[in-house]
Amino acid sequence: MVGRLLTARPTAVTGWVVAHDEESQLSTYEDYGDASNHYDSSRVPVGPEIILGHLAAGPTPLEKIHLLDAGCGTGNYAVVIAPHMGALTLMDASEEMLAVATAKLAASADAPPVDAHHGQLQALPFDDESFDAVMTNQVLHHLDGPAPEAWPEHAKAFAEYGRVLKPGGVLVINTCSDEQIRHGWWAFALIPTGRDEMARRYAPIEVLEDLARANGLVGVGRYVPTDATIQGASYFDPEGPLSASWRRSDSTWSLAPDAEVDAMIETLEGLRDRGELEDYVAEHDARRLHVGQTTFVVFRKP
Numbered sequence: 001m002v003g004r005l006l007t008a009r010p011t012a013v014t015g016w017v018v019a020h021d022e023e024s025q026l027s028t029y030e031d032y033g034d035a036s037n038h039y040d041s042s043r044v045p046v047g048p049e050i051i052l053g054h055l056a057a058g059p060t061p062l063e064k065i066h067l068l069d070a071g072c073g074t075g076n077y078a079v080v081i082a083p084h085m086g087a088l089t090l091m092d093a094s095e096e097m098l099a100v101a102t103a104k105l106a107a108s109a110d111a112p113p114v115d116a117h118h119g120q121l122q123a124l125p126f127d128d129e130s131f132d133a134v135m136t137n138q139v140l141h142h143l144d145g146p147a148p149e150a151w152p153e154h155a156k157a158f159a160e161y162g163r164v165l166k167p168g169g170v171l172v173i174n175t176c177s178d179e180q181i182r183h184g185w186w187a188f189a190l191i192p193t194g195r196d197e198m199a200r201r202y203a204p205i206e207v208l209e210d211l212a213r214a215n216g217l218v219g220v221g222r223y224v225p226t227d228a229t230i231q232g233a234s235y236f237d238p239e240g241p242l243s244a245s246w247r248r249s250d251s252t253w254s255l256a257p258d259a260e261v262d263a264m265i266e267t268l269e270g271l272r273d274r275g276e277l278e279d280y281v282a283e284h285d286a287r288r289l290h291v292g293q294t295t296f297v298v299f300r301k302p
Contacts, residue, residue, distance in 0.1 A: 043249045044232035045137070046294050047225045048080045051172050054220065054298045055084075055133050059168040062086075065132040068164065070121055071139030075101030077174075081135070083110035089131070090116040091124070122156035129166045137174040138230070138294070140208075142251075146200035154203050155211055162215035162301065171217060171299040176202050177291075184293040185252075186284035187241045190264040194256025208297055217299040226292040238277045242268055 056062050066087040069078045074097050075090065082088045082105060090105070092098040095118055105111045119125045121136065121143065136157075143153035161171050181188070181199040188195040209219050229235040231249060240246040242265055247253040253261065271277040 043074075043076060043230065045077045045080050046228040046230055047174065047223070047296055048077060050223050050225065050296045050298075051077070051081060051135055051174075052084060054170055054172055055081075058133065058170045058300070060132040066130070068124075068126070068131045068134045069101075070124065070134055070136045070161075072101045073097050073137070073139075075104040077135065077137050079104045079108055079111070082108065082112060082114070085112050087112050088114045089126075090114065091119050093118070093120045121160060122153055124160040124164050126164050128163050129169075130164050131169060132166055133170040133172070134161055134165060135172040135174070138176075140173065140175055140203060141198070141201040144201065144203070146197060151203050151207055151211070154207070155214075158208075158211040158215045158217070161212075161299075162217055165217075165301040167301055169301045170220075171212070171301070173208060173297045173299075175205070175208065175295055175297065176293065177205055177295050178202065179291050180293055180295065181252075183287040183291050185235075185250075186281050186288070187264075188252065189284050190241070190267055191253065191256035191260050193260050194252050194254075197255040198252040205295060205297060212297075212299045217301055220298040220300055223296040223298070224292040225294065225296075226289060228293065229288075230293050236281070238281045239268065239272065241265075 052062070055065055055067070058065070062084045064086040066089070067081065067085045068089045068091065069075070069081075070091050072078050072090040072092045073094075078088060078090060078101060088105070088111065090098060090101050092101065098116055098118060102114070102116045105114045117125055121139065140154060140157065143157060144151050165171060176184070178199050181202060182195060185195075205222065212219060231240075234240055234246065237246070247261075256264075268277065271280050
């Protein structure tokens with residue numbers, strides 16, 4: 001194995017063993033141990049058809065692909081993609097999120113053989129050229145602090161992607177552009193500090209493409225599913241942000257000062273009481289239909 005020393009540790013799912021990286025680190029601003037209890041209440045996989053389409057276009061038939069879900073979270077993407085794969089490896093820096101993901105896959109009658117590992121993107125605990133494909137969905141913004149000069153942790157992650165992919169392998173990154181963070185969520189207008197802090201943690205798409213090229217990966221394309229929302233139908237609940245559980249499904253809220261969240265609650269309650277809340281949501285959601293909420297960037301290893 002390449003990477004840090006691993007020790008086996010059983011999960012809550014009978015019969016599963018997760019390889020545990022004692023030094024792996026979580027997000028610096030979100031408590032995913034707690035978030036694992038709320039995440040699936042208002043979070044859905046966006047664009048799985050984009051992922052499957054590009055995996056199918058690679059050199060390995062879908063049913064034979066060994067896929068690494070790097071930063072799997074609670075497995076929302078994995079449980080949709082897994083039935084089409086030959087084998088699946090889950091990896092996350094949060095043991096709690098990983099436990100939820102393994103439980104989902106264990107309960108899926110259509111899932112292929114699945115391994116689970118506790119670790120981090122910057123030091124993937126796998127041998128060179130281990131995977132036919134890798135996907136990372138909405139994770140990279142947890143690696144570096146706000147707007148670093150050289151995105152050093154992102155650079156480490158892309159070096160690892162290039163290392164563990166087989167020749168011909170496919171890498172799918174699901175991320176957000178600055179414009180999407182600023183204009184793709186109607187409620188973020190109510191927490192400008194949290195919104196701006198989050199926007200500064202997303203590396204520009206061009207930076208990701210440069211890092212991929214520096215590690216021998218070739219860009220295939222960018223894709224924006226403008227009609228999809230990361231929170232699914234719950235995104236359109238005008239009173240959703242009033243619920244702490246609703247807010248826990250998006251780490252942007254953890255970057256908003258308490259005073260800003262309190263002011264948001266007061267504003268939404270006032271709009272609701274005056275019968276103006278639905279109009280407010282419609283007005284501030286209008287640009288999402290043009291910019292979307294998420295961008296897929298796809299690469300291939302020659």
